[in-house]
Amino acid sequence: MPALLERDGNGAITRVQLREIIRRQGLTGVGNDRLGLVLQELRNADITTTRSTAR
Secondary structure: OHHHEEEEEEOOOOOHHHHHHHHHHHOOOOOHHHHHHHHHHHHHHHHHHHHHHHH
């Protein structure tokens, strides 16, 4: 995921990037209704990681 963020030049993963990851990995069961929840968790994890490493 970090490479995708760097490639696209954004600090947080987008819905489009998440769909790309899901497609590449061949994951199933993550429909549009779940993407928002997954994005929220990924963004929360990123904020937590950034805060803990910034200290």
